Amino acid sequence: MRCAVLGDPIGHSLSPVLHRAGYAEEGLDWTYEAHRVVAGGLPGFLAGLDASWRGLSLTMPLKREAAGIATTVTDRARLAGAANTLVLAGGGVLADNTDIPGAVAAVRERGVSSVTSATVLGGxxxxxxxxxxxxxxxxxxxxxxxxxxxxxxxxxVALRSHPAHPEVSVADLASGPVTGDAVVSTIPAAAQGPDLVARCREVPLVFEALYDPWPTPLADSVGPGRILVGGLDLLVHQAALQFEAFTGRSAPLSAMREAGETALRER
Structure with a gap:
């Protein structure tokens, strides 16, 4: 069976490394490729696939458009208005979002079971x-x-639509306060200037969504007594959930993580 990751740019993606490591560990004769697909190009790519294709991982700029072209959308993908996973089976396309449970798993893996308030960098x-x-x-x-x-x-809109009805506010990245139990960064490393990093220093948990370049200025600032969750942690957990959705097997998490760590060291 065939799977792939799609996006633009796509050359940096570690997804092929992780998924191929999973296939090798499980003895599956599957392939996993990387294809550059620009915004608006997802329907055309899907139209060219045959029955040998089982799953697609999606990165930017395709996440928001994916849910609109699937035949079935999971509740979490619908709530997010974005999907990073397409499962191709039975002539249909299922859109899911494994970033959400993957992020939860990455945080809990660090021994943090709950968060009461947080700051998110980026929108x-x-x-x-x-x-x-x-x-x-x-x-x-x-x-x-x-x-x-x-x-x-x-x-x-998505955050305020969650059944828990969290209180959500917006402030300027250049000057807004960083408070709460956690700070999550989804912004480029180049946007993490000294002032922003300094504003994050009192927050005990830092979740840096990037894995390349690494460490980012924000990740590099995390010292003893604070907790760091990195982009590779997120990538491994969301990829493991994709692996299970595509193959129907439990993901070999350790093998996938080790492959990702090795690939990053060699860059």
Missing amino acids: GATATSLGLALVELGATRLRLLVRSPDRAEPTL
Whole structure:
């Protein structure tokens, strides 16, 4: 069977490394590729697939458009308004979002069982998924720090639509306060200037969604007594959930993580 990760840009993706490691560990004769697909190109790509295809992992800029073209959408993907996973089976397309449960698993793996309030840096599709993960972890108050409030509107709508009805506010990334039990960064490393990093220093849990480059300025600032969840942690857990959705088997998490760590060291 065939699977792939789609997006633009796509050359940096570690998804092929993780999924192929899973296939090798489980003795599956499956393939996993990477394809550059630009915004608006997902329907055309899907139209060219045959019955040998089982699953697609999606990265930017395809996450928001994926849910609109699937035949079935999971509740969490519908709530997020974004999907990072398409399962192809029975002539249909199931859209799911494994970023949300993957982020929850990554935080709990660090020994943190709950969060009461948090700050999210950024307001795009990844911020939506990780914000929803924070709500799943118990957060009742979230603050988004963004450059453009208008572009963060879909994220605001999604977070406020969660059945838990968290209190969500928006502030300027350049000057807004960073408070709460956790800070989640979905912004580029280049946007993590000294002032922003300093504003994050009092927050005990830092969740950096990036894995390359690593460490980012924010991740590098996390010292003793604080907890760091990295982008590779998120990637491994969301990929493991995709692996299970595609193959129907339990994911070999350790093998997938080890492959990702090795690939990053070699970059």
